[in-house]
Amino acid sequence: MKFPGVFTLFITDKNTKPPAWKALINLTIIIGAAALMVIVSLKRIDVKLDYSFLPGVTFRLRKGFEMTLILSICSLILSLLIGMVSAAAQNSRILVIRYLFMGYVKLIRGTPLLAQIYLFFYIIGTAWGIENRILSGILILSVFEGAYISEIIRGSYLSMEQQQIEIGMAIGLDKAGILREIIFPQMLARTLPALTGQFASIIKDSSLLSVIAVTEMAQTMREISSLNFKMFECYFLLAALYLLLTLPITYFSEWLERRFGYEN
Amino acid sequence: MRIKLDNLTKNFGSQTVLNHIDFEDDFSTLAIIGSSGGGKSTMLRIIASLLEPSSGQVTLDGRAAGSRASDQLDYRRRLGFVFQQNGLLKHLTAMENITLPLIRVHSYEKEAAVQRALQLLDRFGLSEEGSKYPSELSGGQSQRIAIARAIAPNPSLLLLDEPTSALDPEYTIEVLDMIRELKEEGRNFIIVTHEMGFARKACEKTMFLHEGKILEYGESNELFSNPQTPALRKFLTTLLEWNVRQ
Numbered sequence: 354m355k356f357p358g359v360f361t362l363f364i365t366d367k368n369t370k371p372p373a374w375k376a377l378i379n380l381t382i383i384i385g386a387a388a389l390m391v392i393v394s395l396k397r398i399d400v401k402l403d404y405s406f407l408p409g410v411t412f413r414l415r416k417g418f419e420m421t422l423i424l425s426i427c428s429l430i431l432s433l434l435i436g437m438v439s440a441a442a443q444n445s446r447i448l449v450i451r452y453l454f455m456g457y458v459k460l461i462r463g464t465p466l467l468a469q470i471y472l473f474f475y476i477i478g479t480a481w482g483i484e485n486r487i488l489s490g491i492l493i494l495s496v497f498e499g500a501y502i503s504e505i506i507r508g509s510y511l512s513m514e515q516q517q518i519e520i521g522m523a524i525g526l527d528k529a530g531i532l533r534e535i536i537f538p539q540m541l542a543r544t545l546p547a548l549t550g551q552f553a554s555i556i557k558d559s560s561l562l563s564v565i566a567v568t569e570m571a572q573t574m575r576e577i578s579s580l581n582f583k584m585f586e587c588y589f590l591l592a593a594l595y596l597l598l599t600l601p602i603t604y605f606s607e608w609l610e611r612r613f614g615y616e617n
Numbered sequence: 618m619r620i621k622l623d624n625l626t627k628n629f630g631s632q633t634v635l636n637h638i639d640f641e642d643d644f645s646t647l648a649i650i651g652s653s654g655g656g657k658s659t660m661l662r663i664i665a666s667l668l669e670p671s672s673g674q675v676t677l678d679g680r681a682a683g684s685r686a687s688d689q690l691d692y693r694r695r696l697g698f699v700f701q702q703n704g705l706l707k708h709l710t711a712m713e714n715i716t717l718p719l720i721r722v723h724s725y726e727k728e729a730a731v732q733r734a735l736q737l738l739d740r741f742g743l744s745e746e747g748s749k750y751p752s753e754l755s756g757g758q759s760q761r762i763a764i765a766r767a768i769a770p771n772p773s774l775l776l777l778d779e780p781t782s783a784l785d786p787e788y789t790i791e792v793l794d795m796i797r798e799l800k801e802e803g804r805n806f807i808i809v810t811h812e813m814g815f816a817r818k819a820c821e822k823t824m825f826l827h828e829g830k831i832l833e834y835g836e837s838n839e840l841f842s843n844p845q846t847p848a849l850r851k852f853l854t855t856l857l858e859w860n861v862r863q
């Protein structure tokens with residue numbers, strides 16, 4: 354299709370990157386429109402954003418930010434372990450193990466994190482005496498994210514071509530060699546971008562731990578806003594702080610995808 | 618190279634693909650022909666020890682693959698295998714595809730492995746391709762690199778499973794030329810092929826597999842000019858009828 358003159362500013366060819374200036378124009382339009390929408394909305398409900406309270410709360414904010422980071426990083430490591438075990442276990446020849454982990458993945462992916470947090474913390478946590486909220490938080494989050502990571506890993510193993518493994522046999526590699534030289538690097542290339550993306554989800558999902566009063570970023574913000582009644586200011590800031598963490602990760606994930614994209 | 622098949626049988630479920638085959642002979646280059654689904658790949662993969670027979674065994678120059686994993690590994694390491702297509706490791710460059718087995722399996726130093734790879738790439742006109750990934754290679758280039766990888770450690774026998782059947786005619790010729798060169802330098806190989814002209818002119822012996830048995834076997838020229846069985850005659854005329862690249 355041919356577009357007349359000025360429209361070409363907004364059009365690019367399929368599967369190609371637009372030139373930088375074109376991207377800039379279009380991005381400016383979108384960001385401008387979004388900002389305008391927010392400003393107009395705030396005007397209509399007669400709210401003026403006032404961040405004068407910030408200097409007084411920076412210490413608490415930093416503590417909350419750090420707690421979110423700690424929760425996320427610990428959960429990332431633990432959920433990776435759980436995910437790997439679960440993915441392998443679903444291939445187990447021992448049926449109890451196989452069904453246990455299949456059930457785990459279905460149950461966790463099929464229920465909201467919020468319900469899991471309440472049920473785990475107030476029933477299992479209380480019954481078994483796990484009272485440390487941070488530790489509970491990390492455990493719950495890891496179990497939750499582990500189910501997703503398990504599926505990422507399992508999917509990537511299933512998409513592994515059988516012939517690649519046969520090539521390994523043909524060139525004389527033993528089982529360990531095939532695992533190390535073929536299966537592992539090929540699965541890594543396929544899962545790393547998705548796993549990185551999952552880390553962004555972990556960071557966001559950790560905000561739900563505020564419901565069991567873990568003072569991470571969201572909980573900190575909730576406390577601050579309940580004292581100064583600056584709801585809008587606080588939640589805009591909260592969103593911005595999460596973006597600060599997740600955006601770089603998203604870009605990193607896309608970069609990994611290109612870096613390991615040996616298949617096309 | 619002396620090959621011996623003892624009572625070789627392969628069943629897939631209730632289907633018998635190779636049916637109690639006994640065979641023994643010396644050869645340097647051998648073509649396996651037969652109709653599609655006749656068990657040629659199955660036979661080649663059993664010879665390569667990539668697949669275990671249901672019963673019986675293969676012996677090459679007096680050595681059997683055995684049933685222990687470590688024996689099979691030893692056995693495979695003396696062979697080279699070329700797949701019909703997509704036979705390169707996708708996460709490695711052409712060069713790394715050649716050096717990986719040299720380093721990991723045949724205990725070459727990295728330097729020596731790279732030297733060997735460069736020498737082969739150069740010899741087969743693939744120097745430009747060394748740093749490319751399989752997805753960046755043409756089908757013909759991939760196959761030639763797969764062959765280079767297979768011969769790099771100097772295997773005592775090379776096995777090729779229809780190395781040209783997935784290729785356009787121009788690439789088929791470059792791959793077949795390369796295999797003929799290998800013959801001229803005295804390498805032993807077994808090739809499963811639909812290229813009757815190649816089997817006849819470039820392979821010393823030919824084997825016709827039919828309904829799970831070796832129906833005919835002999836000097837290539839003799840077998841093609843004087844087919845003894847109706848089945849082989851029919852097979853050859855069917856190919857001729859459509860003038861499949863002679």
Ligand SMILES: Nc1ncnc2c1ncn2[C@@H]1O[C@H](COP(=O)(O)OP(=O)(O)OP(=O)(O)O)[C@@H](O)[C@H]1O
Binds near residue numbers: 656659660
């Ligand atoms: N892994 C397997 N499981 C079940 N059946 C199989 C398997 N591999 C091969 N077969 C069957 O065995 C028969 C012989 O297959 P094979 O691939 O050896 O034939 P072929 O002579 O190489 O044919 P083509 O010329 O088409 O490559 C076919 O009927 C095929 O369906």
Ligand SMILES: [Mg+2]
Binds near residue numbers: 657658659778779
């Ligand atoms: Mg075949």
